[in-house]
Amino acid sequence: MPHIHAAFDRPPYIPVLSQELDQMVESIVLLLSIIAVGLASYSMFMPPKRAITSLRTFVVRTQLDETVARVRAQLLHILYELGKENYQFRLRFKGQYLRDAFFVEDYGIYENAILKMIPLSRMPESDHRRSVNSDTHSLASTESGPGILPAIKNALVEEVSVFIRRENFIFNFRSLLYIHFMAIWFCALSVDWYASIWVAVLFIGGSLYCPTFTRQSGYIGQHYLYRNHFCIIFGLYSLACVGAALYLCAAAWIRVMDHGCKDYVFEGDCSSQLVFTGIFHGIHSLCLLASCVLCWALFHNMKLEYGDIVEKYLVQSRDIEEVMKSARQGRMKEKRMAAFELATMAASGDDNKFRIVAEGGLEMLIRLALSKDESTQEHSVEAIAELLTVPAIQDNFIEIGGVRSLTALLHSPSARVVYQCATAISYIVSDAEENRSSIVADHGLEDLAHAAKMPNSVCQRLVAGIFLELAFTPEIRNQMASLNTPARALTDLCASPDQECQRLALQTLELLAIESPETICAQDELLKQLLKIPELTYDTRTFILVAKILLYYAEDQQKTCEDLLDQPNCKSTLTKFARTKDPILQKVVVKVIYCMLQIRELRYRAEHVKMDELLRYVRENASDRETWDMADQSLQFLACEPDGLQHLPPLSTLEKIDRMESVTRGSLSSCVSLQSGLADSIVDLKKGLE
Known part of the structure; x- marks a missing residue:
């Protein structure tokens, strides 16, 4: 077929311009192809990246009087947005695991502190692939598997639904504010033009001071500090505006009905402006009522903060019988989790302590404490230390031979295990004098002397306090004075940088010097350490203790x-x-x-x-x-x-x-x-x- 060319006139510069455009397009295409080839080569030779969740840092704002469970609840909300709400973890700060029932201030956590999220079990792959924007109903119906407990998961979903409603309330509230903005101009066209004044005040106040909230970011801006005041003032003011609008609507329709509008002639009291006024104020009163209801609903919704629902489920643990069954028959991972839950339950109240003891928890915790897994040991000894805060449980613990296991664990290479053991022993020696003899039996003094060598100053302070409590008993003090090991351990404790530890060790040495001055004076390193202490402190009480011991040397x-x-x-x-x-x-x-x-x-x-x-x-x-x-x-x-x-x-x-x-x-x-x-x-x- 012959080609048909359409002939048309064009300026002489168009061919030159089209050639330049073609060259420019070719250059751009060539540049893009080079960049694509370079990116493909880079991705081919570079190693694959790790999952971003393993290197992610989360920022949480909390108060000192809040519990650790609330901090965990906030982290669960963040993990929910990432699709990792089944991720099971525990918080650790400065090598110490945090218990949900304790407060943030109890662990010395202050501003800009860094907490580590330690995983307790792994999630199935199906949970990793779940979409972040999954439906809340389907989320609640799925099984939690080895992740968090179903009750905690349901509480998390309930909190998320509350925050979603809050976000929708604020969105609808702002939409009604734009309707009120339009009502300002409609009021100017009505008979009651002055009504636009209070409607304008309503719109301006609501637009300026309405809090902004998103489920992912929380409150934005500074107006959230006065959110309760805003809801109360706006709710009452909008309610007054509803009354005014209903009054103006009724007044307009009464005038129209009194006139009668004979033959549908819109004049006088039946003018079109008056009819518009009655219709407008009636519709606007419904909008004002909707704003008032939304404001009070928002006031009730904003009472809930992050973690209010999840916190009580985190502190509340599973049934003790289920936990004990997992501890007896479960694998290592289940036993570790059971020890963790027993420690959490023991820290939440005395009732749980007696329930654990009644279910044979002491014997089970002693067996778990002797496990080869370090985390299981730490959780078990932590639970034992919580149980031993009750004097009645201490007697039962001593009868079943639990003290022997505690003193044996003082030789553990883990500083956290030794610290928890020293904490448990300190409860025993401080509450009942008759139980102190069980500590020194079976080479207990040698075990405490070994624990005194730990570099942890807090642990050293506990050991020094235990030695002092033991020295108050005459029989044990005589036994300590006859051995060289306690005096040598106390000499090492005097070298601790902690002044309280030094003071406790010096008081114990003074008691031993009264019993046997020869044993104390035989410590060559002690004399050097005593003369070194005044160079490191200006405490008069420490000076007096040092001087009393030096007097025995003289x-x-x-x-x-x-x-x-x-x-x-x-x-x-x-x-x-x-x-x-x-x-x-x-x-x-x-x-x-x-x-x-x-x-x-x-x-x-x-x-x-x-x-x-x-x-x-x-x-x-x-x-x-x-x-x-x-x-x-x-x-x-x-x-x-x-x-x-x-x-x-x-x-x-x-x-x-x-x-x-x-x-x-x-x-x-x-x-x-x-x-x-x-x-x-x-x-x-x-x-x-x-």
């Missing part, structure tokens, strides 16, 4: 007193004690120096390091008269000749002073008088320290 025997004087920081420590202006510390300083002066060899060395200057400082800055007398008499004793002192046998301080009085009586009467006065001061000091 009084015990010549070797320990010589070791004390040989320490390079001995004088600096005593100087720091003297400068506290505390009368007890100043008297201890004078007493320690006086013990050094009693031995001839140490006396010359004390004079060499200028201990007399320290005595003069105490005398010049004495806190009371007795301290001044002791320092002055020690300086006078230092000025006397040390005759007869080197021949004295290893006696106590008071016996040496009595022996000196018999040797130097007559020729050194002044020295005798000051020695007797010093001896009286020392006796008073001993009585005060004891």
Whole structure:
């Protein structure tokens, strides 16, 4: 067929322009093809990416007085939007698992804290592929599988439906506001044109202060802070507007009916404007009533916050019988979950504690605590620690031999397991004195000494408190004083950076020194640690504890007193004690120096390091008269000749002073008088320290 060409006239520049456009199109197509080939090559040689959910970080806003269950509820809402609502997890902060029934403040969680979501079980693949925008009814009917419990899932769906209704309420409320905006202009066309004033106020107030809410993002803006005030004020104001609109509508129709509109002539009181006014106010009153109802419905809906429904189901656990069945017959994963649920149930109330014990939970938890799985051990010991807060359960636990398992778990490599064991033991030793003997049985002191080596300062503080509670019992204190292991463990605890741990360890060492000074003075590292503590703190109570133990080193025997004087920081420590202006510390300083002066060899060395200057400082800055007398008499004793002192046998301080009085009586009467006065001061000091 012949080609038909349509002939038409065109300007001479069109062919040139079409050629340039063709070249430009060809260049663009070539560039796009190059980019496509490059992207295909990049995707071919690059490794596949991981699932984005494994690297995702969620931001949750909470208050200190809210429970951990509410934080988990907010995370469940986020996971629901991602289609992962079956994801089963537990929160961990600084290596410690968080229990749902406890508050955020109980774990020291403050602003910008980072919590880790630890998975407890894996979900089936079908749950991973589920669409995010799935229907809520189909979601509620699906099985939860190994994920969250059905009750928790149903509560989550119920909360989501409430938030969906809230979102719809706000959308419909704003739509009605636009109807009120149109009503402003219709009011101007009616007989009652002044009604547009209060309608305009209604529209402006609703548009400016209506809260904005989306299910994914929550409230947006600052107006949500006054959402309850807005709903109350707008609801009452719109209700008043409904009354005004109904009044104007009735007034307009009464005038029309009184006129009668004979022959349908729209004039006078039957004018078209008056009829329009009656129809408009009647329709507008319905819109105002709808706005009022929506506002009050929104007020009731906004009372619910994230987690209000889900929280109580998270704290409420399954039936104890089902949990115990899973713990007995389940696999490792089911046992781990059962231990976790038992810990959660035990933390929620005393009633649950007694129910667990009645179902044989103590024996089951002891078996789970000896499991090879570290998480199962931690959850089990955590549950045991919660149960042992009740003294009646402690007796039952001791009868079945549970203490032996706890002390054995103190050798666990997991710091969290050791911490929970120490917590459980601390409950036993602090509540009943008769139960303390069960702790030290079967090498319990050695097990506690091993736990004292843990680098966790909180765990060390618990162990130091346990040692102190045990030392209050005379029989156990005698046993501790006869062994070297407790004293060595307490020496390690004195090196802890935690001041409370140091104070507890020093108090225990003081009690052991009263029972057996030789055991304490035999600890070479303890003397170095005692002299190092004042360099790290300025606490007067700690200084007094250190000074009391140093006094045993000075009084015990010549070797320990010589070791004390040989320490390079001995004088600096005593100087720091003297400068506290505390009368007890100043008297201890004078007493320690006086013990050094009693031995001839140490006396010359004390004079060499200028201990007399320290005595003069105490005398010049004495806190009371007795301290001044002791320092002055020690300086006078230092000025006397040390005759007869080197021949004295290893006696106590008071016996040496009595022996000196018999040797130097007559020729050194002044020295005798000051020695007797010093001896009286020392006796008073001993009585005060004891």
